Amino acid sequence: MRRLRSAKIVATLGPATSDEPAIRALFERGVDVFRLNFSHGTQHDHARRLETIRRLEKEFGRPIGVLLDLQGPKLRLGTFEGGRAQLEALARFRLDMDRTSGNGRRAPLPHPEIFAALQEGTELLLDDGKLRLRVDRHGADFAETTVLVGGPISDRKGVNVPSVLLPISPLTPKDRDDLDVGLAMGVDWVALSFVQRPEDIDEAREIIGTRAAIMAKLEKPAAIEHLDAIVERCDGIMVARGDLGVELPPERVPELQRQIVRACRLRGKPVVVATQMLESMIAAPVPTRAEVSDVATAVYDGVDAVMLSAESASGKYPLEAVAMMDRIVARVEADPSYRTGIDATHESAQSTTADAVCTSMRQVAALLAPAATVTYTSSGFTSLRAARERPAVPILSLTPDMATARRMAMVWGVHAVLVDDVHDVGEMIECACRTAHAEGFAQPGQKVVVVAGLPFGKSGTTNLLHVARIPNHS
Numbered sequence: 001m002r003r004l005r006s007a008k009i010v011a012t013l014g015p016a017t018s019d020e021p022a023i024r025a026l027f028e029r030g031v032d033v034f035r036l037n038f039s040h041g042t043q044h045d046h047a048r049r050l051e052t053i054r055r056l057e058k059e060f061g062r063p064i065g066v067l068l069d070l071q072g073p074k075l076r077l078g079t080f081e082g083g084r085a086q087l088e089a090l091a092r093f094r095l096d097m098d099r100t101s102g103n104g105r106r107a108p109l110p111h112p113e114i115f116a117a118l119q120e121g122t123e124l125l126l127d128d129g130k131l132r133l134r135v136d137r138h139g140a141d142f143a144e145t146t147v148l149v150g151g152p153i154s155d156r157k158g159v160n161v162p163s164v165l166l167p168i169s170p171l172t173p174k175d176r177d178d179l180d181v182g183l184a185m186g187v188d189w190v191a192l193s194f195v196q197r198p199e200d201i202d203e204a205r206e207i208i209g210t211r212a213a214i215m216a217k218l219e220k221p222a223a224i225e226h227l228d229a230i231v232e233r234c235d236g237i238m239v240a241r242g243d244l245g246v247e248l249p250p251e252r253v254p255e256l257q258r259q260i261v262r263a264c265r266l267r268g269k270p271v272v273v274a275t276q277m278l279e280s281m282i283a284a285p286v287p288t289r290a291e292v293s294d295v296a297t298a299v300y301d302g303v304d305a306v307m308l309s310a311e312s313a314s315g316k317y318p319l320e321a322v323a324m325m326d327r328i329v330a331r332v333e334a335d336p337s338y339r340t341g342i343d344a345t346h347e348s349a350q351s352t353t354a355d356a357v358c359t360s361m362r363q364v365a366a367l368l369a370p371a372a373t374v375t376y377t378s379s380g381f382t383s384l385r386a387a388r389e390r391p392a393v394p395i396l397s398l399t400p401d402m403a404t405a406r407r408m409a410m411v412w413g414v415h416a417v418l419v420d421d422v423h424d425v426g427e428m429i430e431c432a433c434r435t436a437h438a439e440g441f442a443q444p445g446q447k448v449v450v451v452a453g454l455p456f457g458k459s460g461t462t463n464l465l466h467v468a469r470i471p472n473h474s
Helices: 020-029 043-060 112-117 173-185 198-208 221-225 227-233 241-247 250-267 289-300 318-334 336-344 353-368 381-388 402-410 425-438
Strands: 008-013 033-037 065-069 084-087 092-096 106-108 123-126 131-138 142-149 151-154 189-192 213-218 236-240 271-274 305-308 372-376 395-399 414-418 447-453 462-469
Touching (some): 008 318, 008 402, 020 043, 033 043, 043 065, 065 173, 065 402, 123 142, 173 189, 189 198, 198 213, 198 227, 213 227, 221 227, 221 250, 227 250, 236 241, 241 250, 250 271, 250 289, 289 305, 289 318, 305 318, 318 336, 353 381, 353 462, 372 381, 372 425, 381 414, 381 447, 381 462, 395 402, 395 425, 402 414, 425 447, 425 462
Parallel strands (some): 008 305, 033 065, 065 189, 092 106, 189 213, 213 236, 271 305, 372 395, 372 447, 395 414
Antiparallel strands (some): 084 151, 092 142, 131 142, 447 462
């Protein structure tokens, strides 16, 4: 089940893709990581889907990544008389803690943390930004506002406060319960919603430890202000363009997407671009040309993965959406200008032994044109540093740890294979050559570049580079 592309595909499971035939078909068409969205469905639903994924993993002999996406805090209005109301532009409108149903003049907002953070002039967005309010006066339990953009509003619509750092943990009681269940199930990545500060990653890390990798979802403007520190502390980043496009002017989202991708590529952290990538395929068998260009642009920028949400979870054409994404990625990567762009945007390495070795690997690969780069890694560190270099040949990641192999499913260019422990360099080189041949990456007589760390089993020790030739008796 080797993929003939470097960028990975993440697909969300849901009502349209819950049973084994559907999940199998998605995997066969190109899914590398399955997303379990805990904003929807029950814990039991997700557990069944994960069990199915693990059965398929054994059947196909290829590690499959599983991403648990936590719901995070949901800031919502209360209810309205008759279920809805009309807000008129320039009218006064009050928000308060009184849970009595609202009307065209006031509404309940049961979130004291919002009132605590408000300032005069703060703008509030309702219903994904369709309505806009300006705070004129506020207290601990109320806000008097002016309606800047009016319109219809109904029960429990979302509230966004884009310009304020809210004193809210990214982990709600529901998230903590979901996290306990997900970690017990054995998920590989945890996507953390509502990240505003680097400390939010620390809070999640205290619970998760090393049981899963942490992916910060960047959907708040406050997070962009702390981008470098957040990227440094997490294991990966998701560009959550939906909420980001609500809280910021839409025209800023492409600029920020590229900024985030560059920050991740600089540090060698996996970055996923998500939201509305092939949105029209929820209802149509083909995407718009603009959507195709959107996916292609992310791939040209060198992202690790592109993601499908409702397209694969609840749409009418989930298999077609995955197949389309697979074709777009493959087509972009076959374009000679793709390689030119990747090389042009390559960031300078850090002055560490690991990066010196991996930079050399990239240069050796460019000069010798080997069949593959082979990394031997326990923690995934060597494979991540190799992937940071975006070499022109595939990265075959050999690891004795299944958890590491599954996490590498998210990483650009990495094909992970579970192997036995090795005890010396000779055994490792032999294992690399044998596996590269068996997995279809290299033929007898071809070269492979092997990168590893000594002593084996110690994370962060990448210090060996070896050029090997596949023997004729492999």
